[in-house]
Every structure is written in structure tokens, then in C-alpha cells.
Amino acid sequence: MKVLVVGNGGREHAIAKKLLESTRIKQVFCVPGNGGTATTQGCQNLSLNIDDFQGIERFVMVNNIGLVIVGPELPLSLGIADYFQQRKMMIFGPTKAGAQIESSKSWAKELMLEAGIPTPKAAVFTDAEAAKAYVLEQGTPIVIKADGLASGKGVTVATTVKMAHSAINTIFRGEFGTDNIRVVVEEFLTGQEVSILALTDGITVEPLLPAQDHKAIGEGDKGANTGGMGAYAPAPIVTPELMERIQEEILEPTLAALQKRKIDYRGVLYAGLMITPEGEPKVLEFNCRFGDPETQAVLSLLETPLEDLVLACCQQRLGEYSIRWKSGASVCVVLASGGYPGSYQKGKVITGIEEAEAKGAEVFHAGTQLKHQQLVSDGGRVLGVTAAGETLEQAISKAYAAVDCIQFEGVYCRRDIGRRALGDKN
Numbered sequence: 001m002k003v004l005v006v007g008n009g010g011r012e013h014a015i016a017k018k019l020l021e022s023t024r025i026k027q028v029f030c031v032p033g034n035g036g037t038a039t040t041q042g043c044q045n046l047s048l049n050i051d052d053f054q055g056i057e058r059f060v061m062v063n064n065i066g067l068v069i070v071g072p073e074l075p076l077s078l079g080i081a082d083y084f085q086q087r088k089m090m091i092f093g094p095t096k097a098g099a100q101i102e103s104s105k106s107w108a109k110e111l112m113l114e115a116g117i118p119t120p121k122a123a124v125f126t127d128a129e130a131a132k133a134y135v136l137e138q139g140t141p142i143v144i145k146a147d148g149l150a151s152g153k154g155v156t157v158a159t160t161v162k163m164a165h166s167a168i169n170t171i172f173r174g175e176f177g178t179d180n181i182r183v184v185v186e187e188f189l190t191g192q193e194v195s196i197l198a199l200t201d202g203i204t205v206e207p208l209l210p211a212q213d214h215k216a217i218g219e220g221d222k223g224a225n226t227g228g229m230g231a232y233a234p235a236p237i238v239t240p241e242l243m244e245r246i247q248e249e250i251l252e253p254t255l256a257a258l259q260k261r262k263i264d265y266r267g268v269l270y271a272g273l274m275i276t277p278e279g280e281p282k283v284l285e286f287n288c289r290f291g292d293p294e295t296q297a298v299l300s301l302l303e304t305p306l307e308d309l310v311l312a313c314c315q316q317r318l319g320e321y322s323i324r325w326k327s328g329a330s331v332c333v334v335l336a337s338g339g340y341p342g343s344y345q346k347g348k349v350i351t352g353i354e355e356a357e358a359k360g361a362e363v364f365h366a367g368t369q370l371k372h373q374q375l376v377s378d379g380g381r382v383l384g385v386t387a388a389g390e391t392l393e394q395a396i397s398k399a400y401a402a403v404d405c406i407q408f409e410g411v412y413c414r415r416d417i418g419r420r421a422l423g424d425k426n
């Protein structure tokens with residue numbers, strides 16, 4: 001079978017490589033892909049835009065592609081799954097209605113409140129002054145969230161009223177879109193964050209291994225938020241008992257609430273949770289897709305063929321599977337361009353990937369490009385160096401031994417990915 005993967009990140013490179021582990025997968029096409037998918041055997045990039053549904057459809061038809069997997073949220077929120085389903089083509093990812101779980105935080109909040117899903121208290125405002133008055137009433141710290149898709153930039157954890165008011169002003173100035181502006185003002189929670197990526201076929205929902213992302217740019221979780229500087233799986237904070245609670249209190253009721261809204265959700269339901277100091281799992285956000293870089297860590301431990309699970313979701317047969325995992329742990333360390341998440345330079349020549357892979361790691365590309373047969377940086381997050389080991393400690397040492405082989409001007413990475421799970425304080 002031939003598969004087409006939509007997206008150009010580390011997540012998509014990991015999905016493509018995982019698919020190619022199976023002898024059943026003959027070829028993977030990536031729209032538009034990156035320098036990694038361009039150089040992976042069996043993979044080919046297509047220079048189409050991710051919102052060019054007609055162009056993608058034409059390629060799928062002409063080339064007899066059996067399955068389309070969508071990585072990022074944007075095409076899902078624009079209705080790519082509806083478009084392909086209407087044409088009876090196999091596509092993995094929820095419809096536009098289902099993608100609202102990520103594309104509208106107020107919609108997701110309403111769904112959670114209605115279904116009794118544990119989530120921090122919040123209020124939704126369409127008026128800046130009312131939102132500001134609510135902040136004054138509630139006090140700080142408090143969390144201000146733009147309602148729509150904001151590429152991870154729409155959330156401010158405000159420690160002062162001034163900061164909260166300024167975040168509200170930014171949102172109502174139209175920074176994250178000018179249509180139907182809404183703001184969600186949410187109670188601030190402390191605890192540990194965990195990413196639960198679950199597969200669903202609209203009938204059953206099966207969590208993958210719990211993972212932990214590292215959103216801040218600096219070690220010890222200091223500094224500005226990024227798209228994710230590294231991840232590890234499984235996250236030991238999620239004990240089997242806690243996973244059972246997450247299944248019963250969060251995943252199943254969410255699926256039931258989607259069904260109640262007549263939404264046929266087939267894809268990934270990603271719950272971003274805060275595990276409070278009392279051990280309660282609460283939903284901070286939902287995403288309608290695989291997480292990046294969690295996917296890189298999680299898929300490297302997956303034993304059941306990925307295409308089996310994805311097809312089972314599309315064909316509503318997920319109940320037939322019990323997902324098998326390799327033992328041990330996996331970690332993904334992101335190598336970023338100097339200056340990220342602020343401004344940074346592109347076009348830096350990357351060397352040492354082969355040496356890194358010789359250390360037993362897999363190097364997934366994110367912001368890279370093949371230019372004149374040379375691999376150069378092309379984004380903020382450039383590579384995700386991923387290694388598995390019998391223990392998390394072994395996975396971490398293997399990953400960093402590989403990281404140290406790779407060079408490009410200005411390269412930056414956090415040196416503490418996964419350390420928290422080993423009991424290090426930060």
C-alpha cells in the first residue's frame with residue numbers, strides 16, 4: 001500500500017519512518033515534507049500546500065494511494081477529512097466538526113463542562129472589558145487563552161493583573177484572528193503536565209503510552225514556551241491506576257460527548273493534562289492530532305504496526321486490537337536554531353547525522369531542507385534525536401551521545417530532557 005502523509009514536522013518524519021518499517025508499505029509521500037522525508041528511502045516529497053485539497057486528491061487518485069494521514073491541526077480544522085470522506089477516500093483524522101476540540105477552546109470547554117470532564121474552572125468572554133473585570137475579581141495567577149488556533153502562542157500564564165490585561169488586549173487587537181474574537185480566562189493549576197495521545201475510531205478509544213513534553217526553552221522549565229523541546233515516554237507519573245482513571249473520567253466521556261453531538265471522530269484525541277498535587281488528572285487542552293515531539297518518542301516504542309492501527313481507526317475496527325509496546329523507555333531531544341522561539345537564522349549546514357544514528361539513535365527532521373544536495377536548517381525546531389533503552393536513563397544517555405555528534409551553527413538543546421522522571425528536581 002502507498003500512503004500520503006500531510007505535514008512537514010518531526011512528527012510527520014516519525015510517522016513516515018514508522019510506516020516504512022512494515023513490508024506492506026511500499027511508499028510514503030509527504031506533503032510538503034522536509035529534508036528528512038526527502039532523504040528517507042521509500043519516501044518522497046510533493047510540493048503541494050497542505051490546504052490544497054484538490055491537488056492532494058488528484059495525486060491520491062492518479063497514484064492509487066490507499067491512505068492519507070494528517071499530521072497538523074490546520075488542514076483538519078479546514079475540513080480535509082470531510083473533503084476526502086465525501087470522496088470515499090481513506091483518511092486518518094477528524095472532520096472539521098471534530099477538530100473544533102482543538103480549534104476552539106471555548107467549544108472544547110463547553111463540551112467538557114457538559115460531560116463532567118475534570119478541567120480547570122473558566123469563563124468565556126467576547127468583550128475585553130468584561131474579561132478584565134473577571135481577572136480583577138479572580139486575582140492572579142490566572143491563564144488567558146485565545147479561543148482559536150494560535151500555533152501554541154495563544155496562551156499566557158499571567159502572574160500579574162497587568163500581564164493578564166495586556167494578554168486580553170493582544171487577543172482583542174486581533175493578533176490571533178479577527179473573526180468572532182473570544183477569550184477563555186482559566187483558573188491556574190499547578191502540577192505536572194502529561195500528554196495522553198489516544199487513538200479512536202469513534203466507537204472505542206485506546207490511549208498510547210503516556211508522554212511528557214518539555215515546553216519551555218530553558219532547562220528546569222524556565223523561559224519562553226516553545227512548540228516542545230523534547231519528550232519522553234512512558235511518563236511514570238501515569239501509573240496504571242491513573243491511566244484507568246484517565247480512560248474512565250476523560251477519554252470515554254469525551255468520546256461520548258462527541259457522539260452526542262453526532263461527530264464521527266476517527267483519529268487522534270490528544271488530551272493535555274495537568275496532574276494536580278492531589279493526583280487528580282485535569283484537562284488543560286485537547287488537540288485533534290498527534291503531538292510533536294511526543295509522537296517521536298511514543299512511536300519508537302510501538303510494536304503493533306502503525307498502519308494496522310490507523311486503518312482500524314478509519315474502518316471502525318479499533319476494538320479488534322490491543323496495542324503492543326516494546327519494553328523500556330524512549331526520549332526525543334529537540335535540536336533548535338539559536339534564538340528560537342524568538343528570531344533565528346536559517347540555512348545553516350547540518351553535519352553528523354550519520355554518526356548520531358551510528359550511536360543507536362534515530363534522527364527525525366523537523367525544520368530542515370535539502371538544498372543543493374546539502375542538508376540545511378530551515379526552522380526553529382530543526383531535529384529530534386530519539387533513542388530507546390531498557391531504562392529511561394539508558395535512553396537519555398544514548399540520545400545525548402547522538403546529540404553530541406550533530407553540528408550546525410547556533411545549535412541549541414536542553415540538556416535535561418527526561419530528567420524529571422528520574423527524580424531530579426526542576
Ligand code: AMP
Nearest residue numbers: 120143155157186187188189272284285
Ligand atoms: P494549552 O495550549 O491550553 O495547553 O496551554 C499551553 C501551556 O500553558 C500548557 O502546556 C501549560 O503549560 C500552560 N497552561 C495552560 N492552561 C493552564 C492552566 N489552567 N494552569 C496552568 N498552566 C496552564
Ligand code: GLY
Nearest residue numbers: 213228291292293
Ligand atoms: N507537544 C505539544 C503539541 O503537539 O501540541
